[in-house]
Ligand SMILES: Nc1nc2c(ncn2[C@@H]2O[C@H](COP(=O)(O)OP(=O)(O)OP(=O)(O)O)[C@@H](O)[C@H]2O)c(=O)[nH]1
Ligand SMILES: Nc1nc2c(ncn2[C@@H]2O[C@H](COP(=O)(O)OP(=O)(O)OP(=O)(O)O)[C@@H](O)[C@H]2O)c(=O)[nH]1
Ligand SMILES: [Mg+2]
């Protein structure tokens with residue numbers, strides 16, 4: 414799982430080999446831009462990032478004791494980390510109990526599977542978890558979640574014959590609150606940015622349930638539209654965090670990262686397979702240093 | 718700037734606009750280098766020439782492909798067997814229900830085959846489609862061998878006069894060796910007349926990879942691009958025919974049974990061009 418930065422590392426190695434500083438900056442920037450776009454990072458965003466790196470690299474002076482090349486690398490590191498949502502460590506602990514999470518996203522992005530993965534993750538952390546099946550749209554959505562809940566021993570609230578998703582969500586949440594559940598996870602139907610009725614439904618669920626965290630579940634293979642779509646979702650119900658799914662394929666996930674820029678939310682988890690335990694906590698700084706192949710980058714950044 | 722340099726600059730801009738519409742980078746580069754070649758050889762002299770040449774190049778991707786017509790195939794081959802493949806969540810199962818309705822409307826007797834025995838709810842999903850459409854489905858047990866299920870389904874269907882078999886498969890990543898082997902086995906057993914790759918219209922550059930890998934593994938005869946209602950001007954159809962040289966059979970434009978349309982290359986190319994200007 415290399416995500417976005419597959420070929421950037423090679424460009425960086427070439428950069429470190431030396432030669433004229435300004436020329437190698439230019440060349441690196443050109444390659445970076447191309448690789449970002451090939452990895453599906455939104456075109457405008459890729460231009461913005463590379464321009465910012467270039468400007469900082471050519472216009473600012475490195476602090477004393479740091480070479481220009483080292484300085485350049487820390488700039489690249491910082492900007493790429495920012496692309497992934499910043500240098501904060503994601504906080505995965507619920508800030509209060511009960512903690513109500515609502516999953517939203519496009520059709521087929523992986524919400525239902527991820528709902529079960531999250532439930533299992535938190536169950537292993539020792540929390541009492543409940544799942545609410547508030548997708549009344551997709552055929553057998555309730556059965557899917559029910560079967561997953563049975564696999565992991567987590568209770569699922571659902572009303573397969575009710576087609577009012579808002580009322581199911583509201584009742585499901587009170588059902589679990591009455592049973593002193595710590596974390597309540599609501600699965601919702603897939604929808605896209607042009608389906609106003611469905612967006613309206615999502616808004617209503619969130620207004621009535623008042624979730625503590627709305628998570629956008631987004632497929633790693635999505636392209637340039639991710640930005641628009643995430644923005645539209647964010648305007649409908651503010652997105653608190655992001656989960657990128659299906660990173661076990663060949664997709665680099667750059668589209669999903671456009672959602673970070675569009676919402677200001679962080680990637681908290683990534684999905685790396687269909688199985689229930691194939692969910693990883695995501696840590697942007699560690700990820701960037703690993704991908705750039707620069708083990709000691711954090712100490713370098715500290716030195717700077 | 719000379720007019721040649723201006724044209725080359727315009728080509729670079731066009732390339733980026735194509736990329737902004739999710740025409741895969743490799744494909745956009747290919748189009749750009751063809752345009753550049755035409756500028757160099759003098760057949761493109763103005764901005765108008767450029768747009769004209771671009772339209773021509775885009776259309777050329779869709780011309781000369783073997784056309785596939787399920788209705789005439791179904792009349793000539795009894796039964797017609799179709800396997801649907803693709804990565805996770807693209808819309809295979811939904812598309813099967815839509816195609817089943819389409820085939821029935823045209824006088825055929827389709828059987829849907831629920832050979833996804835892996836994903837939670839997959840069997841029930843197709844069962845519900847069956848209840849809603851009245852089109853029968855052949856189901857099996859979770860965890861059972863999908864190839865064996867397909868074999869049984871075909872025996873069952875042949876004895877009962879079904880003449881179109883629509884075989885659903887579990888979504889899988891094209892790089893997952895075990896799952897790709899499983900798919901090969903399904904294909905060996907089903908001996909399908911048509912293998913349809915299903916791809917989501919919102920996919921970025923990975924559309925190339927999906928097309929390449931599935932084509933190498935089992936061969937792809939045509940594609941269905943789904944969720945086009947979310948992204949009409951998206952570049953995925955172009956990226957797919959670039960790799961596969963196989964036609965786009967249908968597009969999915971919503972979640973209802975009626976939301977399946979034949980793909981119209983001319984309309985599509987105009988939509989891309991409008992998006993660029
Ligand atoms: N390979 C892989 N497949 C995944 C991952 N996450 C989910 N999937 C698969 O993606 C497909 C769609 O997942 P669902 O959970 O049904 O997606 P959804 O967003 O709930 O879909 P709708 O409810 O129809 O909008 C299923 O085949 C899942 O098994 C992942 O991280 N990797
Ligand atoms: N808007 C829209 N949604 C679609 C379209 N086609 C399918 N969907 C939705 O996409 C989601 C996934 O569809 P499925 O048919 O379950 O996809 P699949 O490829 O069978 O998924 P797996 O079997 O899990 O790999 C469902 O919510 C469908 O309703 C389409 O053309 N437009
Ligand atoms: Mg779902």
Ligand SMILES: [Mg+2]
Nearest residue numbers: 809810833888
């Ligand atoms: Mg399916």
